[in-house]
Amino acid sequence: MTAAIVLAAVQTSRATIPDVITFAVAAAVILVGALGVVTSANPVHSALSLVLTLFGVAVLFIEQDAQFLAVVQVIVYAGAIVVLFLFVIMYLGVDRRENIEAEPLRGQRPLAFVLVAIALVGILAMLAAAHWVTGAHAVAGSTTAGGKSNVYLLGKAVFTTYLFAFEATAALLVVAIVGAVMLARRPTNELEDEELESAAGDDESGSGADAGGLPRHGDSDGVDDVPSDAAANAPAHGEARS
């Protein structure tokens, strides 16, 4: 059935055989990656599958003559955002196998099936109604209209027609960053108090090596505590790094 759809698309649209082959391979890569994201038990493998999906989408962008979007996709999403995900996974030490059976929200499983069914029906309906999902070139105006390069056209659109939206997005991002810094940054007084109160167990920072020979923070009542404290803390520390 898929082959029939593809062939019909070739006949009815501007897509050619190389277009369709590229689309099919990229689509397969995207699907494999997407399935990997949701089925991997290990969060790091999920993140890597996400990178695979992003690459597949970048290939589709190139196939649609949108080279700039493709390369920005790789730089921003694959190069920065997923790296950030991996950072968080590694730092927080959640890089262990998850129990997929656990259900944090009640009723989320049936709800997921319903939503997926709705989405699937929508996509199939669109597939039946249109032929623009099989590698035919841009449907809403050419990406290289008037012999200008894609970068030129995109730049012109962003800095003239869509200038306000572009600047508003930039402002939004700045606000988000400032907000994140404000939320993440605790007042210094509070930090000191906590440092005094907390026992030596506070070691989530992930740097296992510098815990070696240093006196622990917060042993305010004297050095006598250090050996016992260290011994008590050692096994827990070993586990955290596994």
Add this chain to the structure above:
Amino acid sequence: MPGLAMLGSLVHPLFAQGDPLFDNGVGWFVWVVVVIKVLVAFAVLLVSVLLMIWFERKVISDMQSRIGPNRAGPWGLLQTMADGIKLFFKEDLLPDRADSVVFKLAPYLSLVPALLIFTVVPVGGVITISGHTFELQVADPPIGILLVLAMSAIAVYGVMLAGWSSGSKYPLLGSVRASAQMISYEAAMGMSVVTVVLIAGTLSTRGIIEAQSHTFFTSWNLIRTGVVPFVLFLIAITAELQRPPFDLAEADTELVGGFHTEYASIRFALFFLAEFMNTITMSAIVVTLFFGGPDGPIPHIPSATIWMPIIWFLAKVMVFLFIYVWFRAALPRLRYDQLMTIGWKYLIPLSLAWLLIVAGFLVDGWWGGGIAVAAVALSTLLVRAFSIGKERDSESSNVPVLGSRVAPPGLHALGTSSAVPPEDERSGHDEGKS
């Protein structure tokens, strides 16, 4: 395939942009040329890595009054080859706690971006064979220089995953350091590239070297962007490559070997290969962006227009390779907080300000001058604000500074002699952990 797109761009400048997949078909001749170009680029890169490793060892030996490799082959030239063969035949180890798939994948994630970056480097001029014209570079996509940024962004994965998948702590620390470092310096690197792109008016690497080829030296981007972006770019890529003095990721004295501690045999060789290949390709990128690529005076000898640009290109790249070795011999490794301070507090603001100034001067002199004055005023204000803030901080609290070892306040009260536990207690702690 970007190689095809590049060839199309010669037939018609915009052909490549309108038809990246060559739906209208390509001749067998174009196919042959593309295959030859890819193979030649691959072989040249591998051989140049062999020579680069030998060159680095020889030069650094000279700078340290040693002899260096001198047994295998004339002047020790075959030493790298011998090392490579040895690594190839060593036992391939897979650590017990390693994540085997990712562990095996990581070296390739390092190597492939290193190879791909070189595809957009123009190594020479344009040649004509039986009616067909070819640029001496593997590919000339319209987004050329962005491919370099994308690939250096992907290279982070190799290092990061290698460290994580080893399942041991020194590689993890090394890889966290390395990836934080690479991400931090990417911003400054990108901003310097944007300055060059502003001046050249194109993203294509071929376009960038053509924009610099009017007169020798004065038309190079080094002069036209005002030297500062070049300095920033050189520092940023040194950090990106993790070459000394930014080699914290593999700081042997602290982290055994960093992210590749657990690697052996051919996989270790792949990391090594990628590292040196990156050094070569990044030197080539510096030459392309700031030194006119293959641009240089050509003597009036028959066929000199073909080989003379290649010689100019190689000569310029050699200078940078030597500079990298020189860095390694001359500069001590930075501390981690110094590294981050340089990256975030100096390189990024400076590159941003310089980008705005260059953009202003492209409009006209008044805009440029105005932005320059505003930038200086703003940075003075910021520096003053920071110094006031720092004074206030040091008066009111003793918040631990990143990288400094602050003893708990309680221990200060007891006197400095008791701040560090006795030696036997510390060793006991270590045993308990392992």
